[in-house]
Amino acid sequence: MSEIELNTNAATLESEGEPEAGTTRRMTLNMGPQHPSTHGVLRIILELDGETIVSASPDIGFLHTGIEKQAEALTYQQVVTLTDRMDYLSNLANNLAYCLPVEKLLQLEIPARAQWVRVMLTEISRINSHLVWLGTHCLDLGAMTMFFYTFREREDILRIFEFFSGQRLMTSYIRVGGLALEPPRGWHKLVSGFIRQLPAKIDQYEGLLTENPIFMQRTKGVGFLPVERLLDLGVTGPMIRAAGIPWDIRKSEPYSSYEKFDFNIPVQQAGDVYARFRVRMDEMRESIKIVEQCLAGMPEGPIRADAPKVVLPDREKMKTQMEALIYHFKIVTEGFRVPAGEAYVPVESPRGELGFYVVSDGTSKPARVFMRTPSYGNLQALSELFEGKLISDSIATLGSMDFVLGDVDR
């Protein structure tokens, strides 16, 4: 059987001519881009033998937004808003992943308070992303109610984001040089109130799923690939941790003062859909631990780096100091200049290793921004994960991969 090609005519009825007597015909099924469980606009061309998948090839690009190219036309600070639109479930992680290499090029020292707020918010956004994953994954498996339960908590998280940044989804709260705004009055109460009741909610989810025989039947032993293969394909994040490799950039290459926090990396050995479920559930609990530490030990101080050429001056200073006014004018009209060079700083996004490779030519606009996105890396494994499996398994596997199409296509 030859491999099917990525062409738009793959939707034609049966594949390859008339069958010989006594053989079964294979069916080409075009799953997506409009399909309830391809999580956006992924198109998968499945070749089916009955309900068994002979081969699967993903067709991406339906959500292409040209963010990578667009970034070259905007100033460094403006690019932050673009990163929000890539992976719309964990935009704070994107903001952070973009700011880190730019700050590295600028050699900025980020104040402790800003770093801690960054950690706290990215962990909350990790919980947010895992909640959405859990809801949609269970929806794929037919457990509809879970979706509404997780979205109840997600609503609280979005309220927290709105409280901090004025935006629910496109926060752009983490900026080059620090944060966009001082955390608003009352944030401590809001966040601690949310974090306090969350463990009970996660217990509720686990009570519905972890020991549920149907759920276990659907997920155990499903979507397995050997660890070596996963490594070859560049799979990161919960998918690789569920296969037994404790690879977490927060531990291996700490950024934004993650080294000061005490947390574990949940690891499972089985490498199947169920293991990924367990890893993500445990990760939510670990994130709660990190947020609690942030709440307990949040340092005081400025939220922006002491770099007048990069960070906008205070409004008050502009009225009294000539330099402040000049810098303000320069930054607003032209943007700040970044020394020529290139930098890459990976972060651990909810989906895996996320990194922005930023090349600067000394102007105020990046020469090139390349995104190493976890969704794209994890999607590499799709064809191999699907081969020889049933359609139902493929849906469970697809859900467990937890990709965001905006992150894949950029």
Add this chain to the structure above:
Amino acid sequence: MNFYILSLVKAGLVAFVLLTFCAYLVWIERKVLAHIQLRPGPYRVGPHGLLQPLSDLIKLVTKEGLIPGNVSTGLYLFAPFLAVALALVSIVTIPFGPEFEIFGVRTWLGLTDLNIGVLFILAMSSLGVYATAIGGWASNSKYALLGGLRSSAQMISYELPLALAIVAPILIANTLSFKELAEAQSGFYFGFLPKWHVFAAPFPQVFSFVIFVIAAFAETNRVPFDLPEAETELVAGFHTEYTSTMFAAFFTAEYANIVTICCVTTLLFLGGWHPPFPAEYGSSFIPVILLLGVAGLFFFHAGQTLKTRKWDRFSFPVGGVLSLGLAGLFLIPLLQPILVPFFWFAAKTLLLIFFFIWVRGTLPRFRYDQLMRFAWMFLFPVAVVNLLITAFAVALTSN
């Protein structure tokens, strides 16, 4: 002559009640599911969304009935008709209450009492497979084809444990007529334990009850066995391509099947219209007490309605008065022998339907092969063993 008029009246009544109930079953399902899922459910059309079924109907009927290209038109149109016809025909053998005499006419709640009523229902539900298989095949859509294949395999497989589970109580009651089956379950052991087949001597039919309910979930394509229309896998399964009235027909058939199968469960295992405890202990007054409680709730909430729901101040008292009126009906001696048995029948059936919806709100769905393995490797053997034990027990005690 009298017989024909009576039959016509009853047929009209049953058809009207069944179809209305099917429509409102959708409302009930959406409301119950919504409350499980922390949302209010239908709310805009009429008070508490009570007119939602009507608006759904208008919407479905007035939509364009699209026939996709390259479908097998005859079969494509025939499938939904077959589905709804079979689903509605099944209800004729179901008795809803015992015989009674009113205004000098002796009759009973129900259309016809076939002496092979149980077999008839089984036959009709087996034929229902054709509707989904044909519909899936004729649609010229891959999702529909896969859904049709899945559902034929599933329904044929689950027919076996279903039938075997039915045979056991039939052995005990020694009849195939639903009416006689229900009458066989009247009376009480030790004066309090009802002689329902779930508790029946010589061998309680708990196992066959559970098997029957599980198989019923599969027969009606409900979660966790809703693979034929697994939304996230096969879009909408066999009725993916259907629109308008044809879709409405499939939809009605699905809900009519749920009603029928819950009625059958009630009749076979839960004693039909017989109360759960004797009338000496006041079981006839349970409906009155319940309705009074409902009326009380209505009046209580009418006093403290929210500002955003102003008209509840009027709709709640109306509901309360209606409940009081119903409670009054249950106290009229002439109507009591009709209403009280019917109340018990309806209560048991509605509880089962609620269970169906509850399960839908809780469980994920099986995988196709797991579902088949479950039927053949687990349900079928258990049903056979249960049948053998029952047969043995009946043979021992019948002498």
